[in-house]
Amino acid sequence: MSLVAPILDGKDYIILILFIYSSSRIPRNLVSSKFDRSFLEGKWFMGIIPLTQKRQYYRLKYPRKARPAFRIKGKYYYANELSEKGIRIAVTVTTDGYKLFYRGLRMNGLLKLNYKDNQNYIEGLIIRIDKQELILRLTKGVNFRDILNEQRYIHNKYPAYFS
Incomplete structure (x- = not known):
């Protein structure tokens, strides 16, 4: 199981903090089958998600x-x-x-x-x-x-x- 906590920091992006409790809940298509998924257990991960697009108009x-x-x-x-x-x-x-x-x-x-x-x-x-x-x-x-x-x-x- 994982907990996702978005934290708003500024107007241009969101910082996403993720803690993985159990690797069995991670979808198989997100992690390579050769990779040992148990390695991810008990780890914190952070990512930045941009809120703005570079393009002004939809293409x-x-x-x-x-x-x-x-x-x-x-x-x-x-x-x-x-x-x-x-x-x-x-x-x-x-x-x-x-x-x-x-x-x-x-x-x-x-x-x-x-x-x-x-x-x-x-x-x-x-x-x-x-x-x-x-x-x-x-x-x-x-x-x-x-x-x-x-x-x-x-x-x-x-x-x-x-x-």
């Missing part, structure tokens, strides 16, 4: 088959990740070439989401070009409700993706 990652289409001047690109103020768009070097895109380029177009074929007009600025992705900071983006609907759609249609 939704898409499975390959469910990526939303982003249309720019009649050409379609697909989003790998989406948030309220950012998007990662997949580009292929062979067909698009990096000369078409450069850091600081303003882009706008229609993003067709999966949930109820919802379309959003988005615009933004390329802030980074990675291997085969453009990262845009959106000045006009998708609202949080649409992102939650997309997450629900992916969770229902591709349940194994979140597990």
Whole structure:
């Protein structure tokens, strides 16, 4: 059996103090089977749990088959990740070439989401070009409700993706 006592210390993290009375109560998936669990008996452990996230907005990652289409001047690109103020768009070097895109380029177009074929007009600025992705900071983006609907759609249609 174990006793967990959280102690609030400041606004940014929680210090967690844990005392293990008996190793038989520790779930097997938490400790390796090669490890002697009785070694943990009668020991105190401490951990720090952060309360704040580094990211300001929730980022939704898409499975390959469910990526939303982003249309720019009649050409379609697909989003790998989406948030309220950012998007990662997949580009292929062979067909698009990096000369078409450069850091600081303003882009706008229609993003067709999966949930109820919802379309959003988005615009933004390329802030980074990675291997085969453009990262845009959106000045006009998708609202949080649409992102939650997309997450629900992916969770229902591709349940194994979140597990």
